[in-house]
Amino acid sequence: MTETELLTWVRGPGFQIATIIFVLGIMLRLFEILMLGRKANLAEAKGSEMSSGLRTVFSRTIPDASTFKRSAFTVTAGYIFHIGLFVVIFLFAPHILLFKDIIGFGWPALPSTVIDATAVITIITLVIVLVHRLRDPVKRFLSNFDDYLGWFVTILPLITGYIAFHRIGMSAPSLIAIHILSVELLMVVFPFTKLMHMFTLILARWYNGAISGYRGVQS
Amino acid sequence: MSASFEKGYNALKEQVDSTVAAFFSSCVHCGMCADACLFYTETGAPERTPIHKTEPLRRVWKQEYTLLGRIGKLFGIGEKVTDEMMEQWETLVYDSCTLCGRCTMICPVGNDIAGMIRKTREGMAAAGHAPPGLIGATKRAITIGSPMGVKLPALQAQIAHVEKDSGMKIPLDVEGADYMLLLSSMEIMNFPEFIDAVAKIFKHANVSWTISSEAFEATNSGIQIGASDIAAELVQRIVDAAAKLKVKNVISPECGHAYMAIRWDGPNLIGKSYDFKVVHILELLDDLRQQGRLKINGRLKERLTYHDPCQIARRGGVIDEPRNLIGMFADNFVEMPETGKMNWCCGAGGGVSSNERADEIRLQVFQRKKDQLDAIHVDGIISACSNCRIHLEDGLEEYHMEIPLLSLTETLAENLEES
Amino acid sequence: MTNDLSRKDKTLGETLRSQGISRRSFLKFCAATASMMALPPSMIPTIANALEKARRPSVIWLSFQECTGCTESLTRAHTATVESLIFDSISLDYHHTLQAAAGHAAEAAREAAMEENNGKYLLVVDGSIPLDNPGYSTIAGISNYDMLMDTARGAAAIISVGTCAAFGGIPHAKPNPTGAVSVSDIIKDKPIINVPGCPPIPVVITGVLTHFLTFGTIPELDNLGRPKTFYGQSIHDRCYRRPFYDKGLFAETFDDEGARLGWCLYKLGCKGPTSYNACATTKWNGGVSFPIEAGHPCLGCSEPDFWDGGGFYKAISMPTENITKTTIYAAAAGVAVGVAVGATGRMKKASASKAHQKVTIDDLEK
Structure with missing residues (x-):
């Protein structure tokens, strides 16, 4: 298989397979959850489920001051790599083209130097986050294979992307193919690991807000 | 078995x-x-x-x-x-x-x-x-009617005592009253002043109320141990008593998990909505305040704070009401750092206080509350849960702190204008 | 392009001088070649010296499944450049498009050159070799495969000129009806220099020849057998429009403001980032321009399988297939499977409720 053939495969059938597993897996997981349903609450409501639920979906992004103080590292590092991932994934021109090709519309991109710097910051942060996970007693105690797999498949596309962007070590078609391949690995693994939180946290936060809101508490 | x-x-x-x-x-x-x-x-x-x-x-x-x-x-x-x-x-x-x-x-x-x-x-x-402690409490709740083993005669004795001291009549089994008051065993046994205080306020505000001799216990060991069938049976007793006395409202007393059980879990446990409304005593008092039916005469100069019982505030939705009420009589109210829905638990809720095995750890974790209190230097702590109150007293004693504990309802009653 | 054997004894220097090329312009060529091959200026005399003394080597040029574009590229330079003279100065003993001889005479010339220069001649190939059926492409009744194997045997080295010879090229494109392969697919025991491009840049061809004549060795090659001197950097890295890429300024269509302002053509499918060639530096037509400068994205013609690279006007980051459809179908299937799995979960939950035995106070202990 030549480099170009590999690149063409990962852009073609490879991406096709990854997309099928990714999309099918996500929908499967979401409906698997939703189908379980929950019982109607028979107690008289003191507040609205819907508005509180929707508010919590957004408000839970920002911790209250005391929680921030207590979990400063987790929150700060979490912010950095989540924003970093967002910037790198969604604001890099070639990536936007991919989304545009699928969903039909695009949006303005950031200069590639900004993306480059963001990628470096994100990679470093993810490494620090892993070190912290290995050293913090609670995180280490809670961590299982899923956590490390999730970390690995997240940092891999960042690293391969960085290398491909700078064309280090190999020729561009191979590097880009490897980068896309690493993204495809992420897509295949995504629905069946904790990475699913990207979607399920909307449900979880909504439920959390709804449970509190029903009782008249702002969560 | x-x-x-x-x-x-x-x-x-x-x-x-x-x-x-x-x-x-x-x-x-x-x-x-x-x-x-x-x-x-x-x-x-x-x-x-x-x-x-x-x-x-x-x-x-x-x-x-x-x-x-x-x-x-x-x-x-x-x-x-x-x-x-x-x-x-x-x-x-x-x-x-x-x-x-x-x-x-x-x-x-x-x-x-x-x-x-x-x-x-x-x-x-x-x-x-x-835990064996919780199993014991649950058994007593079902067989005796109270996790602490309080029977009707004990309540009657306390009522008689209160009536004698205050000269007020405590209405027992009055059909058609607006409100049916529930009590926690702790209030009956440890803090009978609560009954006195409620009677005084209701007399002052002219509230029609009663206590049922068949279902006066508000606490529910079933939801603490996690046995919904048992919890449902305990809730059903209250529902039946309310139906029998044809009351429009049931008052949950100053007890956190009792409020959770009767207000939020109850209808779901028995699988049916109530024909009556459930209000927490603080919700009712705040309602009376809004209607202008509470007249205060004295104001307290002491530096006071309020401990939010978890099941009433964070899990129950009664957060503003106590502060409104405290504002009526306290000149010098301070919040603890992290308060309201973010308050720290006293360390004894959710059945921990009924579980002797956890005695040591519940006092150990009281350090959290101590740190909160150390930050504000108060002359008194107001709360609205007799379980919190007992544990706070325990904890303060353990950590050699001398801060008086006040019940919100009782403190309010003490500062009412004599009618 | 002559069979005049007497000229073969002349050195390259003599030939050039006899054609009226001054030493000055010869040195100029050597300097240009040195800089193109990224050699230090101190190497210029070495090159000049080597070329001066070089005996005109015998070159056999075989054309298989090709379009003659590569030969055109080399011979149709619009001015007579020194590099074309270099090309003139070799002893091109066989090239069926260019040679005067025809038929048996032509083949005889090839055989004679092979015999006379056994082990020393340079073999240049353009075009791919069909393996499915030898009849797809024959010369003088000889299949391409047989002719290549036969001619390669005595060659000192092989230069695969053009993408067809180097990688199979367009004949190799899907569905590859002739079973076309590249030279390196079948010849394993000779040094092969790939000079891909559709067509390759003329200077690159002469540059490789110069290198061979100067040093008598083959230049350093990349993993695809291409001389690193010319194919060491991607078009993207040397493109004069690169700053626009970095700033995120792109032409979205061929006639928008961005296109007029000369912004990056990435979104129009430019394969610059994955293509290695010297277009952006040496350019074409005597250094006048190259495709991107003319406003058209790079097709990546110097890369293997460039024809099957998912479309010339699709950006590299875009999937080559219709993912929108895939997404919709996968989502629908996901919902269906999710609902089915969820439904069995629901049933499981219902049967758990059915199996529920009322917990009484007597059931709290074992």
Whole structure:
């Protein structure tokens, strides 16, 4: 298989397979959850489920001051790599083209130097986050294979992307193919690991807000 | 005698719903719930991380309700729930959690962890892995009518005592009254002043009320141990008594989990909406205040703070009412750092106080409350839960702190204009 | 392009001088060649010296499944450049498009050159070789395969000129009806220099020849057998429009403001980032321009399988297939499976409720 053939495969059938597993897996997981349903609450409501639920979906992004103080590292590092991932994934021109090709519309991109710097910051942060996970007693105690797999498949596309962007070590078609391949690995693994939180946290936060809101508490 | 692992496992299967599935799917093991839990912050034991306490429920969800888990189970892979495992989790689920819900408030992905620990208890109780202390309390609640073993004659004796002291009539079994008052055993046995205070306020505000001789106990060991069937039976007694006395409203007393049981869990436990309204005593008092039916004469100069009982505030929705009421008589009110829905638990709710095995740890984690109090230097702590109150007293004594504890209702009653 | 054997004894220097090329312009060529091959200026005399003394080597040029574009590229330079003179100065003993001889005479010339220069002649190939059926392409009744194997045997080295010879090229494109392969697919025991491009840049061809004549060795090659001197950097890295890429300024269509302002053509499918060639530096037509400068994205013609690279006007980051459809179908299937799995979960939950035995106070202990 030549480099170009590999690149063409990962852009073609490879991406096709990854997309099928990714999309099918996500929908499967979401409906698997939703189908379980929950019982109607028979107690008289003191507040609205819907508005509180929707508010919590957004408000839970920002911790209250005391929680921030207590979990400063987790929150700060979490912010950095989540924003970093967002910037790198969604604001890099070639990536936007991919989304545009699928969903039909695009949006303005950031200069590639900004993306480059963001990628470096994100990679470093993810490494620090892993070190912290290995050293913090609670995180280490809670961590299982899923956590490390999730970390690995997240940092891999960042690293391969960085290398491909700078064309280090190999020729561009191979590097880009490897980068896309690493993204495809992420897509295949995504629905069946904790990475699913990207979607399920909307449900979880909504439920959390709804449970509190029903009782008249702002969560 | 007939608890079994199978029953426990089945109970856990029953507990999984879309909320549980969404929560477990979202957990990223960030560990922030540990920092929100006084059982972790004060002991530093990673296994007391809130989300870890739900592990039995998580495994059931994973193995029974996810495609991947079910396939894994077919091939015998994946983490199984066993009787030994549940036994191991008993102290985590009961002794190290007050269901205070602080973890639920801070979880960045929005998991209602406290709610899931409550659900986990359903499985634990059915599998026979509930603490002996709680089992005893639950048995007494069913057989005697009160977890502390308070029977009607004891209440009658206290009522007689109050009537004699105050010269007021305590209405017992008055049909058609507007409000039916519930009491917690602790109030009957340890703080009978509460009955006196309520009587005084209601007389002052001209509220029509009564106490049922058949269902005066507000507490519900069933929801603490995690046995919904038993909890439902206890709720049903109140529902029946309310129907019998044809009351429009039932008042939940100054007790956190009693409010949770009768106000929020009750209708769902018995599977039917009430024909009456449930109000917390503080909600009713604030209502009276708004209507201008409470006239205060004295104002307190002392520096006072308010301890939010978890089940009333964070889990119950009664947060502004106590502050409105305190504002009526306190000149010098200060909030604790982290208050209202973010207040720290006293350390004895959710059945911990009924579980003698947890006596040591509940006093250890009181350090959290001590730190909060140390930051504000107050002359008195007001609260609205007799369980919090007893434990706060215990804790202050343990840590050699001398801060008087006040009941909000009682303090209000003391400062009412004589009518 | 002559069979005049007497000229073969002349050195390259003599030939050039006899054609009226001054030493000055010869040195200029050597300097240009040195800089193109990224050699230090101190190497210029070495090159000049080597070329001066070089005996005109015998070159046999075989054309298989090709379009003659590569030969055109080389011979249709619009001015008579020194590089074309270099090309004139070799002893091109066989090239069926260019040679005067025809038929048996032509083949005889090839055989004679092979015999006379056994082990020393340079073999240049353009075009791919069909393996499915030898009849797809024959010369003088000899299949391409047989002719290549026969001619390669005595060659000192092989230069695969053009993408067809180097990688199979367009004949190799899907569905590859002739079973076309590249030279390096079948010849394993000779040094092969790939000079791909559709067509390759003329200077690159002469540059490789110069290198061979100067040093008598083959230049350093990349993993695809291409001389690193010319194929060491991607078009993207040397493109004069690169700053626009870095700033995120792109032409969205061929006639928008961005296109007029000369912004990056990435979004129009430019293969610059994955293509290695010297277009952006040496340019074409005597250094006048190259495709991107003319406003058209790079097609990546110097890369293997460039014809099957998912479309010339699709950006590299875009999937080559219709993912929108895939997404919709996968989502629908996911919902269906999710609902089915969820429904069995629901049933499981219902049966758990059914199996529920009322917990009484007597059931709290074992």
